[in-house]
Amino acid sequence: MIDESLLKKYHASLLKVKKGEMLFEEGETATNFYLVKSGRIKMVNVSSEGREFVQGYFGAGQSFGEPPFFARVAYPASAYATEASAIWKIGYDQFVLLLRNNFEIHLHLLKVLSDRLIYKSTMLSEIAIEEAEHRLSTLIEYLTGQSASNPDAPATLSFTRQQLADMTGLRVETVIRSIKSMEQRRLLELTPDGKIILKRKPK
Amino acid sequence: MIDESLLKKYHASLLKVKKGEMLFEEGETATNFYLVKSGRIKMVNVSSEGREFVQGYFGAGQSFGEPPFFARVAYPASAYATEASAIWKIGYDQFVLLLRNNFEIHLHLLKVLSDRLIYKSTMLSEIAIEEAEHRLSTLIEYLTGQSASNPDAPATLSFTRQQLADMTGLRVETVIRSIKSMEQRRLLELTPDGKIILKRKPK
DNA sequence: TCTTCCTTATGATGTACATCATAAACTCGC
């Protein structure tokens, strides 16, 4: 969303990371604005008992880790590459300067954070007060909406049941059973190979 | 955080609401930027089975409902006054104009949204993967940090156990039992009248 | 001051989901 020439103008540097490589860890202080040029980044929390919660996945064109960057506090989660990636990074003063000179980007960033806040608020209330199937259908609806270039096309989801579990605070077995049950009750559809989730007709 | 004369300059209007009055409801489209002048606003989601989840409380000087306003989508939660309140409201075009002419406020807003995003992310992972007592101590730590003017002073929390329950997705009885248990194990302290929670010594 | 509603409290019981176990299909790097 931010032009590369603009990033270069404000002294952004390009960081190459291998699959599995860590970008930052929970607790570190945020000093850079990150933007994915290519690849895929995963943000996770790990509980005291070793359970994982995925805050989000970020692909080409998306920035991540902005909240602690702007709030100037420690990262509330860790980030690492799930595949070889190239990441733009830019320091605080330079980025603020960029914002000062580019109102539209500044405003767009407000929208990006707002979108994310809506997602978090939605999932927060889902996980807090709704049960497994409800949580899953809300997440699935959101994810299909995200990935669909054409909102009318029956988009297939490329997330595994394990990934859905990690984003909903459920366990794989529960996700597997819930999806199976929802499929039997025609609340969602599966592709012939049984692997990919299809969104049900939009209401 | 935004000067009143500035709000007036951009044609903000002052809205007076009585205790219990609704400001907007989940599903409505967001058309105004809201800022509390005085009083207290509560944002909540209600589940299909009638369970409540509180997204947040907002007092004097705080804005609320910005995410759907900037993202130009429907509210993900409802807001109402828990006491008689006065609220500044301002339309989209006017507010964008205000931002365009006031870089510091624009940047500050980025920080406000960032702070909120960090809170949501933190609670999301807590509720998803940690158990009751852990969730509660994280929330209590956050809330005491929020309200403490002096971070060293042993701040007392003025939230009821019901309110803590509504913010953690737990039920009152569980909060009561957890707090009692934590108090007995000296993980937190209670005031003599047993009603208010004291934060433990900062580590 | 009396009534009503909220808050804290505690015990008994229920349940959605986690956990543990086991396995077949599949995909991926070497």
Place this chain on the structure above:
DNA sequence: GCGAGTTTATGATGTACATCATAAGGAAGA
């Protein structure tokens, strides 16, 4: 092209928290 590690799958069992019930102490308002 073959072990190693995912992914989907299903059954048996465990448990943290919810739910239900009941009650005493306070605050609020009429």
